[in-house]
């Protein structure tokens with residue numbers, strides 16, 4: 165971008181809990197107004213990274229600036245430019261949605277009526293006007309998430325962290341959360357969101373950083389990422405491992421991935437022509453396919469194409 | 484459709500100096516005390532307990548056990564100070580559950596991202612506990628008066644008694660804050676409230692300590708509740724106080740001097756993970 169400094173910049177972030185090294189030197193850059201998705205499986209270190217960047221957790225090593233302020237030396241300044249919606253909603257269960265927002269507004273030192281007005285606005289925008297009158301403990305997971313996000317927007321922060329905003333939501337709530345996030349992004353904020361879903365990163369982010377075992381193993385646009393894994397995955401099932409090995413020989417081993425029960429394999433394909441070619445080749449070689457499915461690529465596939473292993477065995481070697 | 488973030492410059496809302504100043508600290512504290520009060524009113528179980536516990540205890544001790552206990556005066560006049568302190572102690576112990584709840588549910592993370600001094604969250608609980616339990620104390624005294632409690636103290640004695648009770652509530656509240664910060668779950672914290680509920684039984688609250696077997700007697704004589712009760716009883720009923728007043732104040736201040744800094748340390752530790 166231009167000469168204005170990035171909104172979020174981290175280099176060499178390290179963190180250990182006891183003997184477990186959770187972050188092993190994480191580098192991240194998010195330009196102003198951009199959306200970065202931090203994509204990774206359970207336990208990759210996403211929450212830890214977000215907590216460090218939002219001053220909730222001290223890092224053991226490395227430096228990070230958010231909004232131009234150093235997170236360890238100027239935490240108050242950082243807090244004044246970020247909004248955070250954590251993985252677990254951080255709203256008061258006993259208060260109503262409206263009371264929660266007013267209280268937080270007051271603690272941001274808005275006047276009484278300004279805090280009420282802002283609370284009304286946010287409840288309206290997040291479709292919580294009716295629910296706003298009820299205690300939060302009566303809310304569904306999706307409502308809680310929306311309220312938590314609303315709470316983090318009270319002071320109109322220019323930089324927002326969202327930690328797994330749709331984990332645990334049903335498809336409909338996920339869609340509505342995505343819409344909310346898109347509107348937010350259109351308004352010009354900088355967003356760092358974490359997710360376990362490739363589709364979510366693809367839908368919302370300008371850039372994706374893949375994190376695994378505390379290291380960033382790939383970084384690029386969603387298109388870059390998808391070009392390494394193909395648009396779709398073809399999953400083939402065979403009667404036994406003999407057929408599987410035969411099929412692997414026909415297709416070419418370097419592009420396939422074998423699944424655990426040793427009767428399935430999946431490979432990247434680009435459209436129906438690819439599928440037809442593969443099936444024709446298998447047919448010609450006399451290999452019988454028991455079942456097949458065409459799937460959208462998942463985080464597993466990303467990991468396979470980046471590391472050559474299935475994620476749980478990955479040692480975090482960059483591709 | 485309006486955009487969620489209109490482009491009002493953020494610095495119009497944010498303070499220029501994010502460091503908390505006294506004025507903001509006072510306003511933040513009021514907001515958080517308000518939160519504590521709302522919790523009190525909404526927490527029906529605790530509210531029910533704080534009204535019915537004293538009624539049940541008064542009925543039990545005055546009408547059921549009272550006839551069989553010989554203390555040299557009308558038993559109700561003997562037992563009311565004990566019931567006041569038992570209820571206040573129990574009410575204060577509820578603070579432990581509130582504090583653990585904040586720590587365990589992640590609500591504390593929200594407060595930590597706000598431009599406020601974090602300890603004000605604890606302060607809000609402490610002040611709410613003081614207000615809640617002084618109110619409950621008033622309720623217990625009114626009930627006792629209706630049931631035949633006839634204190635003899637002067638206005639000055641009453642002020643002194645209320646002062647000692649308030650100091651006791653403050654002490655119990657801070658002890659509860661400390662346990663709330665140690666406990667990992669609200670259930671563990673509520674276990675603590677039952678321990679507090681039990682303490683007054685092994686004191687001079689309900690029976691004179693010299694009727695107890697020697698081990699219990701030794702404990703009852705030297706635990707902090709006994710001098711506090713004797714002081715309140717002396718002020719309200721004119722029984723001899725001796726050095727109990729000093730002992731009571733010394734116990735409370737001594738406990739506070741340890742528990743407040745320890746809580747501060749625990750709070751810092753729990754909010755840096």
Ligand SMILES: Nc1ncnc2c1ncn2[C@@H]1O[C@H](COP(=O)(O)OP(=O)(O)OP(=O)(O)O)[C@@H](O)[C@H]1O
Pocket residue numbers: 181186204205206207208209210211212213251360756
């Ligand atoms: N306070 C803590 N004490 C000890 N270990 C921790 C602590 N917080 C996190 N960990 C460990 O650090 C690792 C990374 O955790 P983190 O929460 O950052 O992962 P994540 O990518 O957010 O995972 P998820 O998708 O499950 O939320 C995990 O193995 C976790 O057990």
Ligand SMILES: [Mg+2]
Pocket residue numbers: 210211212251327328
């Ligand atoms: Mg997480």
